[in-house]
Amino acid sequence: MNNAAGSPPDLQVPGPLPFRLGPGALSETVMDSLRGGAVVARAEAAALALSGPGAVSCLQGLLTNDIDKPGDGAFVYGAMLTPKGLIVVDGWAGRQGGTVTYTVPAWGKHKALGIFTRSVPPRLARSRDLSGEQTVLRFAGPRSLERFEASGIAALPPPGSVLSTREGWSVARPGAAIPAPPFTLQLNAPRTEVDSISGRLRAASVSEVEPAALECVRILGGWPRLGAEIDEKTIPQEVRYDELGGVSYTKGCYTGQETVSRLHFRGHANRTLRGLTLDGEPVDGDWTVISRDRDVGRVSSLMWVPGRPPLGLAIVRREVEPGAMARVAGCDARVVNLPFPPL
Numbered sequence: 001m002n003n004a005a006g007s008p009p010d011l012q013v014p015g016p017l018p019f020r021l022g023p024g025a026l027s028e029t030v031m032d033s034l035r036g037g038a039v040v041a042r043a044e045a046a047a048l049a050l051s052g053p054g055a056v057s058c059l060q061g062l063l064t065n066d067i068d069k070p071g072d073g074a075f076v077y078g079a080m081l082t083p084k085g086l087i088v089v090d091g092w093a094g095r096q097g098g099t100v101t102y103t104v105p106a107w108g109k110h111k112a113l114g115i116f117t118r119s120v121p122p123r124l125a126r127s128r129d130l131s132g133e134q135t136v137l138r139f140a141g142p143r144s145l146e147r148f149e150a151s152g153i154a155a156l157p158p159p160g161s162v163l164s165t166r167e168g169w170s171v172a173r174p175g176a177a178i179p180a181p182p183f184t185l186q187l188n189a190p191r192t193e194v195d196s197i198s199g200r201l202r203a204a205s206v207s208e209v210e211p212a213a214l215e216c217v218r219i220l221g222g223w224p225r226l227g228a229e230i231d232e233k234t235i236p237q238e239v240r241y242d243e244l245g246g247v248s249y250t251k252g253c254y255t256g257q258e259t260v261s262r263l264h265f266r267g268h269a270n271r272t273l274r275g276l277t278l279d280g281e282p283v284d285g286d287w288t289v290i291s292r293d294r295d296v297g298r299v300s301s302l303m304w305v306p307g308r309p310p311l312g313l314a315i316v317r318r319e320v321e322p323g324a325m326a327r328v329a330g331c332d333a334r335v336v337n338l339p340f341p342p343l
Contacts, residue, residue: 021230021303038144039209046109048133053097054124055252066248075162085259094162105226138183151204175236180221180339222338238267275336282329291326
């Protein structure tokens with residue numbers, strides 16, 4: 001499997017806003033596989049391990065989601081926050097014995113390691129960067145689970161869990177209650193084994209694709225991206241954490257919990273993540289969303305799908321309801337609910 005990303009994970013950084021999948025980034029062949037088949041891509045992600053007798057309890061005190069109550073083998077989405085409740089980095093946490101692996105966007109790796117260094121006592125747990133050793137492969141498409149199983153690489157884990165293979169790799173699966181997840185399966189495997197894995201997946205009719213395919217699934221599902229929808233001023237409720245199952249309101253204390261809980265129980269976020277369907281070709285320049293002659297937000301992600309108008313994500317003011325019309329970059333746009341309907 002080629003390195004579709006083109007550079008090691010720790011060298012990848014977000015580009016200018018909005019994040020874009022321009023014309024030609026998604027071919028008809030890739031879209032056909034996403035609609036009716038199975039694809040695998042090398043994710044632009046880094047795996048970090050937190051190991052030791054206090055690994056679970058330490059991450060429990062940092063993560064917006066609950067990694068303790070689901071027990072060993074849990075696989076959950078969540079973020080680590082500032083004390084004021086602003087998102088620092090988001091990712092997927094998989095619990096296996098005395099180790100929790102936190103898979104984060106590659107450009108968020110150093111942020112996560114910095115939190116571990118400052119907040120986790122070495123006598124309880126130690127963090128380790130696995131990105132130089134492991135490749136994170138993510139799968140998508142309606143037939144991805146059955147074809148992965150047919151490859152014989154590993155058994156499928158139950159929804160919301162992570163399993164180790166005989167070779168010591170890990171296979172994880174988002175929970176069944178998570179709407180339109182950004183991938184169907186995640187395989188963390190040694191870099192030296194990726195070519196072997198690639199051959200077995202091809203034999204099972206899993207198409208190898210560029211990471212753009214995963215970004216397409218992310219946008220269609222309405223999932224936030226660090227550096228696009230998520231910046232240094234973003235709180236979880238602004239980017240659909242309640243809908244995505246990314247925050248627990250029943251677990252114990254964690255950094256930033258006071259702000260998140262107060263907003264949930266006593267108020268609401270003034271901004272929210274919505275979808276946009278554009279009626280025409282946007283003009284590069286100002287990506288402000290204008291509704292009723294007011295600045296109501298900004299486009300954060302945009303993609304072109306073959307044969308269809310551009311689709312986008314934007315964080316807009318809460319009062320801008322689905323169905324409202326807006327202007328974006330010189331063309332009309334309709335605000336829609338997330339996730340988008342299947343293409």
